[in-house]
Amino acid sequence: MKKLLLLVPMLLALACTEKSDTPAYLDPSQPLEVRVEDALFRMTLEEKVAMTHAQSKFSSSGVPRLGIPELWHTDGPHGIRPEVLWDDWDQAGWTNDSCTAFPALINLAATWNRDMSALYGRCIGAEARYRKKDILLGPGINMGRTPLNGRTFEYMGEDPYLAGALVVPYVQGVQSNGVAACVKHFAVNNQETRRTATNSIVDDRTLYEIYLPAFKAAVQEGGAWAVMGSYNLYNGQFNCHNKKLLCDILKGEWGFDGVVVSDWGGCRDDDEAVANGLDIEMGTWTNGLRGAASDSYSNYHLARPFLERLRDGRATQEQLDDKVRRILRTIFRTSMASEPHFGAFTSPEHFAAARQIAADGVVLLKNDGVLPLHVPKGGKLLVVGENAYKMMVVGGGSSNLKTKYEVVPLDALHEAFDGKAEVVWERGYVGDTNTVYNKVVTGQNLSESRSAEQLLADAVAAAAQADMVLYMGGLNKSAHQDNESTDREDIVLPYGQDALIEALAAVGKPLVVVNISGSPVAMPWASRVNAIVQGWYGGSESGHALVDVLTGAVNPSGKLPFTMPIALADGPLKTERQYPGVKPEGEQWWQEYYDEGVFIGYRWYSTLKIPVRFAFGHGLSYTTFDWADASVKRKGGSWTVSVTLKNTGDVAGAEVVQLYVSDQEASVARPARELKGFEKVYLKPGESRRVQFTLSLQDLSFFDAAAHAWVAEPGEFQALIGASSDDIKAVLPFRYEK
Numbered sequence: 001m002k003k004l005l006l007l008v009p010m011l012l013a014l015a016c017t018e019k020s021d022t023p024a025y026l027d028p029s030q031p032l033e034v035r036v037e038d039a040l041f042r043m044t045l046e047e048k049v050a051m052t053h054a055q056s057k058f059s060s061s062g063v064p065r066l067g068i069p070e071l072w073h074t075d076g077p078h079g080i081r082p083e084v085l086w087d088d089w090d091q092a093g094w095t096n097d098s099c100t101a102f103p104a105l106i107n108l109a110a111t112w113n114r115d116m117s118a119l120y121g122r123c124i125g126a127e128a129r130y131r132k133k134d135i136l137l138g139p140g141i142n143m144g145r146t147p148l149n150g151r152t153f154e155y156m157g158e159d160p161y162l163a164g165a166l167v168v169p170y171v172q173g174v175q176s177n178g179v180a181a182c183v184k185h186f187a188v189n190n191q192e193t194r195r196t197a198t199n200s201i202v203d204d205r206t207l208y209e210i211y212l213p214a215f216k217a218a219v220q221e222g223g224a225w226a227v228m229g230s231y232n233l234y235n236g237q238f239n240c241h242n243k244k245l246l247c248d249i250l251k252g253e254w255g256f257d258g259v260v261v262s263d264w265g266g267c268r269d270d271d272e273a274v275a276n277g278l279d280i281e282m283g284t285w286t287n288g289l290r291g292a293a294s295d296s297y298s299n300y301h302l303a304r305p306f307l308e309r310l311r312d313g314r315a316t317q318e319q320l321d322d323k324v325r326r327i328l329r330t331i332f333r334t335s336m337a338s339e340p341h342f343g344a345f346t347s348p349e350h351f352a353a354a355r356q357i358a359a360d361g362v363v364l365l366k367n368d369g370v371l372p373l374h375v376p377k378g379g380k381l382l383v384v385g386e387n388a389y390k391m392m393v394v395g396g397g398s399s400n401l402k403t404k405y406e407v408v409p410l411d412a413l414h415e416a417f418d419g420k421a422e423v424v425w426e427r428g429y430v431g432d433t434n435t436v437y438n439k440v441v442t443g444q445n446l447s448e449s450r451s452a453e454q455l456l457a458d459a460v461a462a463a464a465q466a467d468m469v470l471y472m473g474g475l476n477k478s479a480h481q482d483n484e485s486t487d488r489e490d491i492v493l494p495y496g497q498d499a500l501i502e503a504l505a506a507v508g509k510p511l512v513v514v515n516i517s518g519s520p521v522a523m524p525w526a527s528r529v530n531a532i533v534q535g536w537y538g539g540s541e542s543g544h545a546l547v548d549v550l551t552g553a554v555n556p557s558g559k560l561p562f563t564m565p566i567a568l569a570d571g572p573l574k575t576e577r578q579y580p581g582v583k584p585e586g587e588q589w590w591q592e593y594y595d596e597g598v599f600i601g602y603r604w605y606s607t608l609k610i611p612v613r614f615a616f617g618h619g620l621s622y623t624t625f626d627w628a629d630a631s632v633k634r635k636g637g638s639w640t641v642s643v644t645l646k647n648t649g650d651v652a653g654a655e656v657v658q659l660y661v662s663d664q665e666a667s668v669a670r671p672a673r674e675l676k677g678f679e680k681v682y683l684k685p686g687e688s689r690r691v692q693f694t695l696s697l698q699d700l701s702f703f704d705a706a707a708h709a710w711v712a713e714p715g716e717f718q719a720l721i722g723a724s725s726d727d728i729k730a731v732l733p734f735r736y737e738k
């Protein structure tokens, strides 16, 4: 019967061609599935197998005989990677591939703004399309299980609801350009340490409640056309061909009809690659992550070994055709889309979008009134810190970019205070003096001859002569900081910055600290400075975005997408077996046990009532808001939660109204609160708005692994309305009765 059904589209295709001599697969007016079946019908076995693996470092084969183009893949989630050589990671040396660098995804997450995410996706997708790339290898949406993860800056924080809500418009924006978003890295890939040799051992409830939801939203709501398997193993099987993740969940339960692409070098086994849901094998051996013979493409797991298996019966035509259908579907959605797309590259609109998104995500953590910056006319503003000057669009691994320009904070400060106040800079410390990343040359000179002591002394002396001190430090994209393939070793600021900040605070001038990082850092000096800003890696326009907020041109409205702990030890990962994993005698791979279950991030801190430096969802404004008339009302099978927000200050601004749910009578251990809704509300002075949420039974549910189902247990619940996970404005009890 199934075979007969397959004939239908082919017959349709053949029937359609009678009217014209254009083959159906080339006819853009034909339905997608008709085009897919017609092309499949015309392909040879060898052509089909060739499609399932790379032909170069970043392309997989098309069908030259039929005029079906190859698929071009490109990093990354923050901008279009410079062209690389055919079979190498090295840059190709083009001079027309300098892109718009958009903010790091953690910066986007900090906007808590679905519109910013849609704008981001539309712009980066247009850049990919213009560069003739069909699959954008991003966004990354792995959960922030540990603040040490080297790729925290590339992801969207510690909460599945926030990441899921923001990934949807990003995916839709990218794909509106005829470019496939490839959400990554699927799944439970939450560290860089030994990322290709660690087995994540996760119970089903934790998997479904924490590590899958953002991917599910990307696929089912966002309609993602591609998913990238991750390097690690999950429950003993490599994720680029993990039967449970790819076949049972992604393609089975979720009905995913796109392509699964391996991470580069993530495919590890011939038989599993055929049978367990991998559609395109990329990056194996070719000068990538593991050494091997020279022209390895014909040796790929899905190349010669696949052909052999098809010929000797160990692989079936159905297995091959399922892969090829998905690849053809991707080609007909992208380079051969029925309506042509042309994109745009490094346009003023894209740089303006980068600036807007970056500013919308800047988080004002503390302010005693010293911000917005007020330097007396003719006064002196001292800027201290390497990150005021260092270019951050480069580095970090595969998200490294060659951008047309990057406005660093110091540039923007000189512009903003030109003719108003003197801006002087002291380096304060030496961090990463590297200025070349994979042949992307920044042109900066970060060399330094002074000792650490001299640098500190010079900064302190300069502070005594200034009217105000603006510290700009944090992390960078070097190894063991915000960097792919390595994790951080602690959350303490590197390069002696804590001592430097304390010394500056002791001078007694107004002191603003801007932390520029992609992941949480410890702030032991927080009580001794006047203001603290989380600045992020903001892309090409990062300096302008940051200074827009510091000067008040933009009223800050960002909120933390992760918890800023007081110390790493306060977190949920207490043992080696939890992180970074252990290697018991006789085990081939490292084993990592997610013993903390669903209790990651604020779910951990709020349930155990552990104090944190700044909470998930925290962020201040230059205006004030009043919260009133909060209510919860049953409405059929759901609940309406409402609150009235009023801007009671004298400047326009935005607040993010957050809705958390707390199950007061659960039969299982549940977090004290779980984010189930948020809305960013922009209000003029004096303006107010009634904000409403709908809570469904799904929002009250936990995942019952035994029943393999979501369960809402009758009993007492609370809806918590707040400005952050620990700034709750209203606790609204309600009962759920079956």
Ligand code: GLC
Residues within 6 Å of the ligand: 075, 137, 184, 263, 264, 398
């Ligand atoms: C890298 C990364 C992945 C990237 C790919 C191609 O190792 O894990 O995110 O897209 O390889 O560069």
